[in-house]
Amino acid sequence: MLLRCNVARQLLGVMGAIVLALAAVAFSAENATAQDETPAVKPAAPATSPPTARAPTGKEVVLADIATRRVAVTSTFDGSQILIFGTIDQRVIDRPTRDAYDIVIVVKGVPETLTARRKARVAGIWLNVASQTFKDVPSYYAIVSTRGLADISEPDVLSELQIGFKNVPLKLADAKGEALPKDELAAFRAAVVRLKRSEKLFQSKPQGVMFTGDNLFRATIDLPANVTVGRFETTVYLFRDGKLRSTYQAGINLEREGLEKYLHGFAFDYPFWYGIAAVILAVAAGLLASQVFGRPGK
């Protein structure tokens, strides 16, 4: 009896040491990266593209930037707010009033493949009876503008630029979808937009772009906590009289950091060892509970 207690204690000690060592490595990784985050003017993550401007006629040009180009997903991540700001650089002689211009900002997340399913009642219970898979669906789609989209430009212009929930690319992933009746396909597409909006992953803020003076504008966008980690493409469109005058593109990187990065990487790159680690942790926790409380739970 005494011998068993000693063996259990030694086992407990070894497992406790392993757990503490893992925790120390993970937390030191988190702290080290957190210190690097101070925003000195250092080159950002290699994936960030340099800002580009396109001025089709050499007249007015929109320039923009994003307050944080890199958002870290740490253990305290609970969503984030992105501030986009910019200016209209007018080189024409005639300077129309600010009201002549409209800004539309579109932020698109990582494209993903997703499946929409529809339930129906079969033998008294509700179950999934039909599905359609879409590819290249942006995991996040936010659209902020100075006015309602319908007031800014014509539907075919917006559709060509893929601006607006109606125009979000939802490509069919397989040939099966082409055989579906049009209204069913439309119902699936509408469901994707509706469900994404309810999760706050598709957002729309008409009148979300605010001007200070004639040229300086800003907009804030919410990234919810369950957004897919990766690169977000931000495009700023400048419209005048319903026509596109200029665009500007920039990127935001949402990256895992510290403990989150370590655990996610561990779970997806070494899944078997992650499972073993989970078991070791569970057994250690069980042994710890048994020793500390000393009385049988069952």
Place this chain on the structure above:
Amino acid sequence: MTFYLPIAEMSANILLYLGMGAAVGFLSGMFGVGGGFLMTPLLIFSGIPPAVAVGTEAPQITASSVSGALAQWRRRNVDVKMGTILLCGGLVGAVIGVFVVKALREIGQFELFVSLSYVTFLGAIGTLMMIESINTIRKSQAGQSTSGRRPGQHNWVHGLPFKMRFNRSKLYISAIPPLVLGALVGILSAIMGVGGGFIMVPAMIYLLRMPTNVVVGTSLFQICFVTAATTVLHASQNQTVDIILALLLMAGGVIGAQFGATAGQRLKGEQLRFLLAGLVLLVGVRMAWDLIVTPSELFSIGAALGGH
């Protein structure tokens, strides 16, 4: 206070999950069950994706059954030979179960299958337990003796081949029933995110005719190994084990179990079984409700898994 769960990819309220772990731990300490059948539905109701709920429950049950099994071991209440046969069947069952989970997720019917399994098994076992405990309460109130099953009695199970001697349980029966029972429990454990004790314990008492004092310890022995295997399988095949969530639940559960065990000692056996039956039926009814009532949203979206 929130923590971002690395596998569930959502931010979780730490106190909520500690509290859930403690509440279920309390009930599991009181009734002497694993608590998986209660925790997995609770996790699903609180917004954790069902596959992650099932995968994350496996290590949590390992932790709590290790604690319980050790306690029973110290009292020599474990039939290791029987337990080993059960766990061999259990490991095969766990492998089958994890692949079934993978296949169901790919065709988008996993959630339905889990709900149906819960409704079926909890409904059946809850009803049986309820009837048995009511009968026992009535008998004890009428002053009759409430004797348990006598281990020596034979039934059809004892006629099967491959007989082995189980000294601790004083049995000489075929190895087939424990293998099949273990496999069945292993499959359910992987699919439903439970330990399986609520099926194994009655089956051991009524089907295998094991003496009651060995049943709980042997069942816990099997559950430890099978849920450990399920954890590794879910992690490597489906990547659905969230270690942070599991830690939160374990921490709460261990504390809750101690209070539960103390509270449970104040009640009589048949009263506890009656309450447990009630709880089991409640969870089963809740899951059935979700299946039958017209949902507010007919559509759902999820990441596409497997091949296109």
